Amino acid sequence: MIKRVFALRILAIETTERQGSIALWESGTLQYYHLLPAEDRSAATLAPEIKSVCAKQGWALGDIDRFAVTTGPGSFTGLRVGIVTTKTLGYALSKEVVGINTLDAIAIQSSHTGELDVVMDAQRNEVFSRRYLLKNGKLPKALNEVCIIDDQQWAEQLPRGIKVTGPVLKKLKNTLPAHVQIEAEVNWAPRAESVAHLAATASPIDSPLKLMPEYFRKSAAEEKLAHTNNPNPSNQT
Structure with a gap:
């Protein structure tokens, strides 16, 4: 059977796809699920969405025990938004932070x-x-x-x-x-509730500041810059 952590309040964020989501999880079950506005992925818009979701559930941010987020693969912009927000919340509130592989979150669905x-x-x-x-x-x-x-x-x-x-x-x-x-x-697409489900039994990172995205490849801009700086790597000795 799947081991569950029942006393844990979790807020999970998923922003790797065009339409992200937020989930509140407690006592081994989903408490609230919210789809974010499609195509609108920024830290400035995510923060008020989180506050609104918590208010509707009657949760204060300080009551949350653990923050979870997908760490990749996924959209470079989406990953940065979710991870910066989660890292900031965990650090500011001295709470646990968990990073979940995006493919793992899809698999559990x-x-x-x-x-x-x-x-x-x-x-x-x-x-x-x-x-x-x-x-x-x-x-x-x-x-x-x-x-x-x-x-x-x-x-x-x-x-x-x-x-x-x-x-x-x-x-x-x-x-x-x-x-x-x-x-x-x-x-097909990852959901924040799946992130929360996996986060309930995952080991938290020892410091929120160590939460980092996993891109699994360089961005197109980084690869272009590398090619510009070294256009003929095969000619090196």
């Missing part, structure tokens, strides 16, 4: 039993991918590290009987082999 591949868009016709083993009543078990792979190569190597999920399926679902099962679309 599936009711599948067996192997599950979770994928997100890595741009440039590539995906972030991680495979899990799901068993009824247990948290998903990651079978490998997060990898970046060509999206068509990923689709071609999927074994028979596997199920796939993730927001990038919006553009890839019609290219998948016939033997691949596809998770219900409602579960």
